[in-house]
Amino acid sequence: xxxxxxxxxxxxxxxxxxxxxxxxxxxxxxxxxxxxxxxxxxxxxxxxxxxxxxxxxxxxxxxxxxxxxxxxxxxxxxxxxxxxxxxxxxxxxxxxxxxxxxxxxxxxxxxx
Amino acid sequence: xxxxxxxxxxxxxxxxxxxxxxxxxxxxxxxxxxxxxxxxxxxxxxxxxxxxxxxxxxxxxxxxxxxxxxxxxxxxxxxxxxxxxxxxxxxxxxxxxxxxxxxxxxxxxxxx
Numbered sequence: 548x549x550x551x552x553x554x555x556x557x558x559x560x561x562x563x564x565x566x567x568x569x570x571x572x573x574x575x576x577x578x579x580x581x582x583x584x585x586x587x588x589x590x591x592x593x594x595x596x597x598x599x600x601x602x603x604x605x606x607x608x609x610x611x612x613x614x615x616x617x618x619x620x621x622x623x624x625x626x627x628x629x630x631x632x633x634x635x636x637x638x639x640x641x642x643x644x645x646x647x648x649x650x651x652x653x654x655x656x657x658x659x
Numbered sequence: 660x661x662x663x664x665x666x667x668x669x670x671x672x673x674x675x676x677x678x679x680x681x682x683x684x685x686x687x688x689x690x691x692x693x694x695x696x697x698x699x700x701x702x703x704x705x706x707x708x709x710x711x712x713x714x715x716x717x718x719x720x721x722x723x724x725x726x727x728x729x730x731x732x733x734x735x736x737x738x739x740x741x742x743x744x745x746x747x748x749x750x751x752x753x754x755x756x757x758x759x760x761x762x763x764x765x766x767x768x769x770x771x
Contacts, residue, residue, distance in 0.1 A: 578758060589749055589762030590703075635702060639758070646718070647753075647760060649695075651702035 553636055553653040561658050566623040568653040570636030571616075579612055580637045580647070581621045590635065593621075628659040661686035665750050665763035672770055678723075678737040680766050682750030685731065690752035692733040693760065694725055697747040709733060745770045 554569045570579070578597045582590040596603045596612045596619065603610045609622040623630055633652040662685045672678060684690050691710050695703040705718045707725035715725050722741050726734045733750060747767050751760040 580759065587747075587765070587767070589764050590751075590760075592759045592761070595759060637760075646705060646708060647693075648705070649703040654700070 553634070553650045555653060556651070557654045557656070559656045559658065560626060562626060562628055564626055566626050566630070566655055566657070568621045568634050568636075568655070570619045570621070570650055572619075572636075572638050573617065574638075576614075576638045578639055579610075579619050581608075581610060581619075582635045582637060582649075584633045584635065584652070586632075593634075623655075626655075626657045628657050631655060631657045661752075661761065663750060663752055663761055663763040665748075665766055667766060668764065669767045670769070672740050672768065674742055674770055675739050678735070678740050678744070678768070680735040680748055680750075680768075682733040682735075682763055683731055684752045687731070687752065687754070689730060690754065692727060693751040693753070694733065694735050695749045695751065697749060697765075699747075703749065707735070740770045742770050744768065 552571050558566055560566055576598055578595050580595045581593045583593050584590045594603060594605050594608055594610050596610050598614055601612060607624045612619045619636060633654045635649050635652045637647045637649045639647050664683050693708045694706040696706055697703050707715055707717055709715050709727045712727055712730055723737050745768055747765050749765045750763040753760045
């Protein structure tokens with residue numbers, strides 16, 4: 548079953564605008580990750596936020612985590628056409644399992 | 660540095676034919692290894708994961724099997740392909756802590 552569910556499913560913005568994607572999950576987690584996938588390629592890890600963290604930054608990326616609402620958001624500031632990709636959130640199992648559960652993803656299109 | 664290889668990149672197979680997809684990792688020892696399938700425009704479905712040689716966990720009952728004959732080699736197989744086996748197959752590895760996963764470039768399989 549899906550652990551992470553991204554929202555929206557698709558997002559189209561102009562270059563320079565900010566893009567916000569949300570992720571909701573169902574069970575307790577140890578950490579939450581965001582990945583990026585260019586069309587037809589493998590996934591690339593962007594950022595990991597642990598369950599005891601509320602916010603994390605990496606370059607133009609800002610991730611927040613609200614464990615009380617079981618949700619996370621990924622903000623890409625000053626978007627570029629090269630940011631066009633699908634973005635996935637992924638969660639692990641708090642029991643320490645080796646499985647990472649991926650959501651269905653948000654497809655971001657940044658228009659130049 | 661670590662690298663992960665998958666081949667072939669693209670494969671077209673008739674229904675009922677066998678399948679063997681190979682994934683190898685370089686530059687690390689005793690990785691956790693994963694096989695995922697991704698339908699067009701969708702998220703990732705975990706098929707198999709392995710925490711060591713000969714140790715395979717199956718997530719979804721299906722027409723596929725996996726083997727890990729060597730520490731850094733993970734093979735996805737089928738004796739008889741079905742139309743529904745078409746998709747994009749991704750191999751990934753992670754360290755012992757099973758957090759960040761590193762993905763290969765993927766194999767696009769089309770069963771006709």
